[in-house]
Amino acid sequence: MDEQLKQIGERLRGLRDVLDIPVSEMAETIGISSDKYEKIEAGEMDITISNLMKIAHKYGVSTEELIFAEAPHMKSYYVTRKGQGMSIERTKAYKYQSLVGGFVNHKADVFIVTVEPKPEAQVVYKNSHPGQEFNLVLEGKMELYIAGKTIVLEEGDSIYFDATKPHGMLAMGDKAVKFLAFTVE
Template sequence: MDEPIKQIGERLKGLRDVLDIPAEEIAQLCNISIEEYLKMENGDGDISISKLQTISKRYGIALDVLMFGEEPRMSSYFLTRKDQGMSVERRQAYKYQSLASGFRGRNADPFMVLVEPKPEGSIIEQNSHEGQEFDFVTEGRLELTIKNKTLILNQGDSIYFDSSLPHCMRALDDKAVRFLAVIL
């Protein structure tokens, strides 16, 4: 898990160097402190997919480049075979698998997300990102909190929401939950 996070941090630093962007500007864009941002850039702190997406949109860099270090190449279609999508484990409890990493200029970012259960009473930090999000639960039960509203999604349930609202997710029943997330 540490190596992918460290590599993402290195790519963020490289982006800043190439485009001559002060770290303070990206920290402000992500609505975090400069100290927190520099930890992420050094590989000592985790950065959410939503923050990476915000950075990619603001500076015109493909999300895949920040996450995986690869530029998308396909423009007519991109096929992802079962369990073969580019993956990154950003946090111990989350694993993201990109389902369209090779498609250039896409309008949405689809991921298969695996959320491991956390110990009872664990604090889950809410995040937000511009745009909208669609989540479809394929396995397990998901607790989704949007602002102050908590919803339970069972296998087969889906939700479409304004992802600029603070939100967070938790696996229920002490079992992992798997869901399709499409970030628009």
Template sequence: MNDQIRQIAERLRGLREALEMNTEEFATRAGVNQTEYERYESGNFDIPMSLLFGVAQTFGIDTTELLAGETARASVFFVTRKGTGISVERRKAYKYQALGAGFTGNKSEVFEVTVEPGDKAISLNSHTGQEFNYVLQGTMQLHIAGNDLVLYEGDSIYFDASKPHGMKALNGEKVVFLAVIL
């Protein structure tokens, strides 16, 4: 795994230790089983953005603290200039840019997500809440709750994020979309 994931895992561990919780207690509050949480905390496995968002909400911190080790400070507005969002590369095929990371007390998380083309199967994930995706560039296959949908530039979808979902770029070209997690 990359160094960025290890750093996020260290911040997760640091938060858990600061709260004086064992891994079982923390995992339960975070909504995952203990074994799965321990895998994430080890820094050797991809950590879902949905888990980080849920941990931040559950324990009353900003996602920025977990992603970047910084505290969000803006409370009236926060501007993210093109290409300057906090970048999180979780997997080779996915790149996330947090677009509202400097705003404190977020009610949602907004990401620009770039998915590179590839032949790998869609990796499914689920989390509490809802999600909105808007395709900015390219064509995306979205698998959700057993359904396969194709979204084109300008298309959007709003869905129950607790249902298993995942996406992949189509036509040998990258897809770029906005993802809003509520």
């Protein structure tokens, strides 16, 4: 499996060990079985950004610490230069670049998300997480599926929604879509 998944799994196991959290509690936090959660820690199964956010929020760590193994250090301000934010490619189709990763105790997670088009129509994975989310399309066009609705968003369009509702996206056409994702509880 992907080396990044193994590293995230190791950090999750480390967090659980340090805080003496049973596997069953961690699995319950993200709504999966203990067996599946153990596969995540072993790097054999992927974990969504929204589930990492749930864990980070519940146990008082930053999402970036779980994803990138870097603790924020800046307290007054944090600048992210174009193309320089910490990034992770979650799958071949999704890339997340953190824009706030270096700021201590940030109240929101802000990412530039790039979604590659899928050659043929596929089932869109939907997830949910605490709080609210704002998306602004920077490039391309996407379908956003939220709470049983399909909304087409083009460059310059934005949406603000209840992130506890199941949601997912799909790039439209033959070009990747790039959007700003801002989540806050």
